[in-house]
Amino acid sequence: MIPDGPDVSADAVLASCPDAIVAVDARMRVAVWNAAAERLFGWSAAETLGRPAPIVPGELLAEEHAVLERTRAGEPVSVLTRRLRRDGTAVDVRVDTGPLRTADGAPAGWLQVFRRDADHGELRSHAAERARLVRRLTDVAADINADLDLGAVLDRIARSLTELTGADAGGFALIEGDRLRLVSLSGLSEHLKGYTAPLESSLFGELLRSGRSVLLATDDTRSLDDLIWADLDGLHTIALGVSSVQGRPYGALYALYSGRRVGHVELELLELLAAHAGVALGNAMAYQEMVRRRAKEHAVVESSADGIAVLDGEGRVRKWNRAAAELTGVPAARAAGRPPPFPLPEGEGASVRHRLPGGRWLEILVTGISGTEERVVDFRDVTQAKELEEEKDLFMATAGHELRTPVTVVQGFAGTLVRRWEQLDDAARKDAVRTIAERSSVLARLVENLLLGSAAGGDLRVGAEAFDLRRLLEEAAGAFSSFSPRHTLCLEASEPLPAALGDPVATDVILGQLLENAFKYSPDGGRVRLRAGVDGGRLVVDVEDEGVGIAPGDEERIFGRFVQGEAGDRRRFGGIGLGLYIVRRLARAQGGDVTASARALGTRMRLTLHSAPPVGGPEAGGAGEGGVSVPGGLRPEPDEGPDQGC
CATH class of the missing domain: 3.30.565.10 (Histidine kinase-like ATPase, C-terminal domain)
Structure with a gap:
């Protein structure tokens, strides 16, 4: 820190420095942007202060994150790289990055010094190394994407991690609610697989809270003995990166080092591999979900009581479920590749009823599958409904016929009494009234049967x-x-x-x-x-x-x-x-x-x-001596009632 004096100030030093100096806080927002930075990159301080620096190309973001993470241990890092200018051109620069601390030594961000690089030989060597690493990463990414089984993909990721980053061991931990579960590993004892730990207190939890994509933990800055990774003898550094699926953290790649030291290149590769792993996991999960959904759809279709068929664009059967075979009597093997054995409705949303040769009635509906020429045909057995319709039609016709006769008689005799009351004698009047009473009784019984028949369709309530x-x-x-x-x-x-x-x-x-x-x-x-x-x-x-x-x-x-x-x-x-x-x-x-x-x-x-249960003697409950109980039928004694002489 340069103390302010009467002739020299920190601002004057920054303004006079020939090298571009940029300081960013812990949230990657620009805190210092000197005049040389304005001249080198073209953006003014007013345009950059308080905002993320717009100078890092997208393809080098992983490298930038790796460098910043590497310096958190207190070691400055110098890299030969490329940065963007305001006019859209790129400039080759050497970047020296170091930690920025407050007066009491707490981490506050990073300080970067940029110089134009004139050593094209070193630049070409750097570019060649990056190209080699990219090819290697591409091969690894192709390998982990070569399988769609989720378990196999996780195992490939763990193996690729140690191969690409030079780690001595590694693993992939999956987020499950508020815990982490180790689902794949490389270079570690198999008994660790399945181990779980709280997410909140883990290194991964710390990484998620920081908002960064990589984290570096060393035995210089914290104790690693209480972690499960202590199973690796000589462990001194843990690097981890976030793998996201569809924009949400899914798990973390852990690279463990017990020999070599970790540089920004390893961190960059870890971050890039974590991103590729997220893509591979997303593909495997999508495939797994598709398989699960198809299995569910198959189970639903096969367990449906309705017949379900899927027709191709030419109207031939591609899918024929169990109920379809049972309803039509046509097995799936014989139905496949042929039109269904019944007519189809003319339009979508319409339905048609068809009687099969065996007498069964089907109601058939058709729905198109969006984006394809396929159609789904749903058909069900409506034989009982059809019979009930016929019974109802018959009932209406019969009831009308049965009711018409007594009503006509009652109406006729009542009209006669009204019109000819004075002309009729007492005997004729009594006969007319008697006929009306008899026919009214018939009509009452018919109506009673109608009402009872309606009530009998549900639950009848009777006494006991x-x-x-x-x-x-x-x-x-x-x-x-x-x-x-x-x-x-x-x-x-x-x-x-x-x-x-x-x-x-x-x-x-x-x-x-x-x-x-x-x-x-x-x-x-x-x-x-x-x-x-x-x-x-x-x-x-x-x-x-x-x-x-x-x-x-x-x-x-x-x-x-x-x-x-x-x-x-x-x-x-x-x-x-x-x-x-x-x-x-x-x-x-x-x-x-x-x-x-x-x-x-x-x-x-x-x-x-x-x-009824017996209450007293045989008079109340038993059959008595006169009662008859014969398994083969009743042979009661004749009763002295209105049936004498039967």
Whole structure:
């Protein structure tokens, strides 16, 4: 430091110095820019002070960083290099760089002295050496980029590090959250691989906080004994550089020296290698992500319940997933290279439905893949939906037909009463009102079935209480005993009959529907038998008729929505096909069931219910001495009720 005096000042010395002098602070901002620097580079002090110096060519930034880092140990560094002038030309200079310190000795930045270089021989030698190093670095970069497996790339980087920088050992540490993990190494014991350490207190953490790309640590400035790298005997210097992927720090290259001393050239090579390593890692990670994404897409496509096909620009199948093969019956090997076995929608976003030869309905959609001529075809099985649509159409037609008749009758007789009330006698009026009442009852039952059928599509809520099943049976038999003059209704029930556990209202609906069907599907008359007893610990009620019976194989089909037992003659029997669907849902909601079976003549419908737990004696819960429990079927004794003579 030159003290100011009456005749000489530090500013005067700087202004008079024939060499260009530039001082930068710890953040690389210009603090001093003398007159010789203005003359050499063309920028004035006003244009450079407080800003990074604009004189370092981009291809020499790594060299500059290496030189500055090397001087942090207190050793001045002199290099022959090239710098930029304001007019865009380059000038060959020798740069002497040393540390800049405050009055108390703390690091404050760097001081650089620039001189024009006139020794072209030395310059040519320097350029030749740089060209050799660049070729060597290019070969190393090509080597580490020769593999796309992430683990293999990391191993190549560690090997290339010692080869290029002359380090005795090295390694690559990966950032994982707030820790570092050693993932590859060279010249060190394999047991160190996988070692982790806190990022914050590591040399890498110090490097990241400094904002620089390289860091040099020596045993002259700090202790290296507490680091994992102390595994290397004679360790005296650690150099490390940041490897970034897509602009974010990903890991650090560590070069370890136990023999030779480290110069700025090694630091420059380390920084350049770290940059190339970041590129190689980015490529490997991108490839790994692509493989992972393709594997995920493959898993999604293969596990999809929809058929998925990928077509090329000519409409031929390139991809055919498992569901596609199952839905169409065409295996992937036979589908590949051919058009799909169904028509495609005319435009993107449209859909088309197609029926396959086997009767299955497909809904097909097509979407184009952006940037290619390929298209993705998604198709799914809509057979059930198609059948439901047909059932709904049939339901609407049938319901309209069934409702029209009683409504027309009620409307006609009501109109007659309004228009001709005075002309009709009492008997005619009563007949008209009776007809209106009867048809209104039919209409009410139809509406009730519609409502119950709608509710049965979801969860039915029924009660769970003990009730007198015998009383319900007697009331039902009494209500239907005069239902038809061509039929005879017989009630046969065990005596006494245990109490049932369930919902008496729901059970009454079930009994009414089963008896109505028994009369309805035996149009020629005959005997309808209503039997009840105990079978296998459960209450069983059978309704048997001598009617048209059930076609073989239809024992379950008749419990579907909008289905009738005699499907081929709907007009003959009428109805909307919801009755049995409703009664089964009501029975199962109580923990019971309704099943159907064919007889030699007619049909047997069986309702099963839980019996209520015994409360007192046999009258309350058991079958009693008169009860019948026969595994093969019910054989109750005749009941002394409205069915005498059955």
